[in-house]
Amino acid sequence: MGTSGSSAAGPETDPPPSRLDCAANPNFTDNGRRGRYGAAYLRSLAAHAGIGCTENSADEDVDAIDVTLKFGRASAEVQVKCKSTFKVGNGTATLPLKPEWVAKWSSSLHPVYVVLVKVPPDVHDWIEGKATSTLHRTVAFGKRFDTERHTASMRFTKADQLTSETLYDWRDETYDFHENHSGGAR
DSSP states (O other): OTTEETTTTOOOOOOOOGGGOSSTTTOOOOHHHHHHHHHHHHHHHHHHTTTTEEEEEEGGGSSOOOOEEEEESOOEEEEEESSSSSSSSSOOOEEOOOOHHHHHHHOOOOOOEEEEOOOSSSSGEEEEEEEEEEEEOOEEEEEHHHHHHSSSEEEEEEGGBBBHHHHHHHHHHHHHHTTTTTOOOO
């Protein structure tokens, strides 16, 4: 093979760019796309578990709460963060918490959960559509905010991986929270 990068099969070419490299709406930023994707990801898990999911409008996020999960007898509040700065895979992720979030969540009369949705850095790698399925190259972690432990950051491990079944545990914790008037996090 010569230095031109060609072979017997012909010259090597780069794959064509993905249309997803730019938003279909040019006013939509990649950060906005991550925010929408994170909330939609949680909404899909809630739908799978049969749980109501109400999202705040963008301007209503004044309490650092993005979503309310409606379990029937009680609700839980959720802050969703979608990041591409963490590698999707095994290991841990630490989410720094802003002091204003901690103050708002600490004063909540509802259980507050924090969800971290991890996506690949390239938007076109988030989802792969196949003929028989759709593969999300995404993983999410979630846990209940604890006023005692989560003062500056939250650490997520594989044990905190969020699935539709996790939401049943959150329902039980939320019911327990309200039935026992536990106020504050455990």
